[in-house]
Amino acid sequence: MVERLTEIIIPNDGTPGAKEAGVAEFIDFMVASDPDVQYGFRTGLTWLNVQSERRNGKRFVELTPEQQTSLLEPLGFKEKARLGEEEGVRFFRTMREYTVTGFYTSEIGYKELDNPALRFYSESPKCTHHKDDPEHARVAQTRA
Amino acid sequence: MAKQIYDVIVIGTGAGGGMAIKTLCEAGLKVCALNAGRRLDPEKDFRYHRMPWDMKYRGLDDPKLRAESFGYMDNEYTKAAWDHEIPFTVAPGTKWMWPRCNAVGGKTNFWGRSSARFGEIDLRAASLDGYDVDWPLTYEEISPFYTRVENMIGVASTVQNRPSNPDGSYLPPFNFRCLDFILEAGCKKVGVPYLPDRCAQLTEPHEGHPACHYCGECTTGCDVGAFFSTPYFLLPKAEATKNLELRTNALAKNVLVDENGHAAGVAYIDRKTKQEVEVYGRAVVVAASCIESARVLLNSKSRHWPDGIANSSGQVGRNLCDHLYGESVHGYLPQLVGQASFPDHVADSTIAWMPRWQNLKDPHEEEFIRGYSVYPDGGCTEFPWFANDLDGFGSSFKREIKRRYPSPVSFGIQAPSLRSDTNYMDLDPELKDPFGIPVARMHFEWDENVLKMWEHSKQVCADVLRAAGGEVEGYGDAPEIPGWSLHETGTCRMGNDPKKFVTNRFGQTHDVPNLYVCDASVFLNCTDKTTTISILAFSLRTSEHLIENFRHGEHKVS
Numbered sequence: 001m002v003e004r005l006t007e008i009i010i011p012n013d014g015t016p017g018a019k020e021a022g023v024a025e026f027i028d029f030m031v032a033s034d035p036d037v038q039y040g041f042r043t044g045l046t047w048l049n050v051q052s053e054r055r056n057g058k059r060f061v062e063l064t065p066e067q068q069t070s071l072l073e074p075l076g077f078k079e080k081a082r083l084g085e086e087e088g089v090r091f092f093r094t095m096r097e098y099t100v101t102g103f104y105t106s107e108i109g110y111k112e113l114d115n116p117a118l119r120f121y122s123e124s125p126k127c128t129h130h131k132d133d134p135e136h137a138r139v140a141q142t143r144a
Numbered sequence: 145m146a147k148q149i150y151d152v153i154v155i156g157t158g159a160g161g162g163m164a165i166k167t168l169c170e171a172g173l174k175v176c177a178l179n180a181g182r183r184l185d186p187e188k189d190f191r192y193h194r195m196p197w198d199m200k201y202r203g204l205d206d207p208k209l210r211a212e213s214f215g216y217m218d219n220e221y222t223k224a225a226w227d228h229e230i231p232f233t234v235a236p237g238t239k240w241m242w243p244r245c246n247a248v249g250g251k252t253n254f255w256g257r258s259s260a261r262f263g264e265i266d267l268r269a270a271s272l273d274g275y276d277v278d279w280p281l282t283y284e285e286i287s288p289f290y291t292r293v294e295n296m297i298g299v300a301s302t303v304q305n306r307p308s309n310p311d312g313s314y315l316p317p318f319n320f321r322c323l324d325f326i327l328e329a330g331c332k333k334v335g336v337p338y339l340p341d342r343c344a345q346l347t348e349p350h351e352g353h354p355a356c357h358y359c360g361e362c363t364t365g366c367d368v369g370a371f372f373s374t375p376y377f378l379l380p381k382a383e384a385t386k387n388l389e390l391r392t393n394a395l396a397k398n399v400l401v402d403e404n405g406h407a408a409g410v411a412y413i414d415r416k417t418k419q420e421v422e423v424y425g426r427a428v429v430v431a432a433s434c435i436e437s438a439r440v441l442l443n444s445k446s447r448h449w450p451d452g453i454a455n456s457s458g459q460v461g462r463n464l465c466d467h468l469y470g471e472s473v474h475g476y477l478p479q480l481v482g483q484a485s486f487p488d489h490v491a492d493s494t495i496a497w498m499p500r501w502q503n504l505k506d507p508h509e510e511e512f513i514r515g516y517s518v519y520p521d522g523g524c525t526e527f528p529w530f531a532n533d534l535d536g537f538g539s540s541f542k543r544e545i546k547r548r549y550p551s552p553v554s555f556g557i558q559a560p561s562l563r564s565d566t567n568y569m570d571l572d573p574e575l576k577d578p579f580g581i582p583v584a585r586m587h588f589e590w591d592e593n594v595l596k597m598w599e600h601s602k603q604v605c606a607d608v609l610r611a612a613g614g615e616v617e618g619y620g621d622a623p624e625i626p627g628w629s630l631h632e633t634g635t636c637r638m639g640n641d642p643k644k645f646v647t648n649r650f651g652q653t654h655d656v657p658n659l660y661v662c663d664a665s666v667f668l669n670c671t672d673k674t675t676t677i678s679i680l681a682f683s684l685r686t687s688e689h690l691i692e693n694f695r696h697g698e699h700k701v702s
Contacts (some may be wrong), residue, residue: 112543112546
């Protein structure tokens with residue numbers, strides 16, 4: 001269930017997503033090492049399954065991808081939020097934070113962003129635009 | 145066997161102690177240096193040049209350890225270096241975060257490297273605005289020491305002709321990145337300066353040290369010594385003289401005194417055997433960092449010094465100042481959204497700064513006195529922190545993180561607290577550390593003046609970001625809690641009046657002529673500048689004064 005959630009949050013959509021990056025495994029490990037967050041995760045997953053049973057008569061992992069997404073949209077998108085689902089919003093926010101952390105600290109996540117960490121240079125990297133470049137000229141015009 | 149007597153015992157090997165050790169050893173004095181922690185082995189203890197997925201917790205460290213961590217530098221990359229064994233306490237109402245690196249070299253192993261000189265406007269601040277007292281020396285007097293330190297350690301910057309920031313001797317500056325040019329344009333419109341920071345990171349080879357390779361991992365330690373730290377820059381020079389004996393895991397307990405109440409040596413705890421050991425010297429230099437130095441002095445009680453050695457003024461531990469840190473404003477630059485990623489992080493946050501621009505012409509032009517500086521930061525950092533503030537999930541979320549990755553900016557304030565009678569440290573009357581030494585107890589709150597600076601910075605930084613075409617996304621809710629900056633000053637202030645100050649204008653204690661203080665505890669306040677380069681300059685001056693005193697026969701040579 002955790003793996004499915006991470007995959008929905010950061011999908012494979014042409015570039016690899018959270019599933020390929022093994023984010024669920026990372027979350028398992030971090031939560032197992034942190035007694036303070038375990039209760040929140042357990043009750044959050046339960047909350048989601050209860051909602052799923054109530055609306056669709058099935059557990060979350062048994063739903064179609066479309067059903068899963070529509071269950072999560074009110075939790076993840078502010079404008080779709082529903083009254084009474086505050087606990088789910090909080091849980092989904094935590095799940096999203098852990099997914100973002102796991103994904104963007106993985107090798108796949110670094111490639112996704114073309115993260116420039118740990119490259120070596122002989123000179124401090126500088127802005128490649130000419131000083132009269134439209135890129136910077138545009139800046140000056142933005143708020144005259 | 146006659147007991148060995150060194151010329152000088154130095155407590156601490158950070159910026160202040162390291163400079164004292166090098167200077168004294170090169171002058172031919174026999175030095176025994178005590179360091180509370182061990183010597184780091186860069187190969188084993190520094191986990192630089194590692195990707196997060198090479199680390200067990202992705203660099204975040206074990207959540208259980210993180211819960212008791214002392215700040216942003218205390219992480220999985222550097223955890224070998226930080227001390228979690230020696231506790232401290234806080235008085236009711238005080239919050240205090242106190243990261244202590246007791247490894248050899250102290251915090252210079254990982255420091256922020258910003259290296260601005262104090263100016264006349266700082267040393268004579270009291271004459272200008274009427275608050276507190278002036279420093280007991282002029283800028284002209286300390287300036288040559290700054291020049292020598294800059295030449296020793298290498299500082300990258302430019303000549304800037306700012307009234308609050310005297311210029312020095314500099315290596316070529318860092319190049320500006322896109323975000324610097326954009327923010328510079330914004331600053332110009334608002335009328336605040338945006339300039340290359342003074343950064344002790346080598347932009348070219350310097351004094352036998354290689355140039356920086358811009359990997360961006362400075363705060364996890366440097367494998368080639370391309371920025372100043374005492375283990376790379378000062379201790380090898382001291383060791384080459386053969387005049388240095390460095391004792392590690394030697395936790396200073398108290399200064400020993402002779403029958404006249406003068407310093408005779410230091411008692412320390414060997415952390416491996418837990419035994420107390422005494423080492424003797426003709427002079428003692430205390431350089432254990434601001435609060436630890438005061439703790440050692442206060443713990444040095446004897447029949448001569450019932451309130452702690454060199455404390456007849458009652459001022460040891462008092463007058464504690466610290467830098468208020470915090471993220472005043474964060475947001476992003478739409479101009480950079482969707483651009484290719486760029487190595488913006490190569491010097492952490494010290495490529496550019498907005499040096500103090502307030503109260504320069506008239507000390508009372510603002511609602512607060514003195515002034516603060518701002519460090520802008522942003523661009524492609526190692527981790528997209530902004531992602532947690534975005535809405536939604538799925539492909540749109542993933543795409544938006546990638547688009548926004550080069551664009552975030554934030555402004556970090558560095559603002560000095562004012563000296564006050566209610567900000568100080570003393571010894572906890574009950575709690576002792578595992579070695580039986582009474583621990584420090586902190587009494588500290590941000591004052592009204594510094595909180596006004598904090599509010600002011602939010603306004604100005606938001607103006608700058610908007611004028612640069614950027615979007616403001618949030619203001620800092622509250623500044624970091626005190627201690628976070630690692631810039632505490634003032635527990636052994638220097639001054640001419642022995643009734644009001646702990647040391648004289650040279651860092652020599654008024655009460656005990658062969659006891660010296662060589663760290664930020666002698667500073668009268670913390671100004672808007674960082675402390676390290678000033679600790680180095682003042683320590684160099686104090687050390688040479690000590691050497692002069694040896695030459696004059698005030699402390700006899702071995």
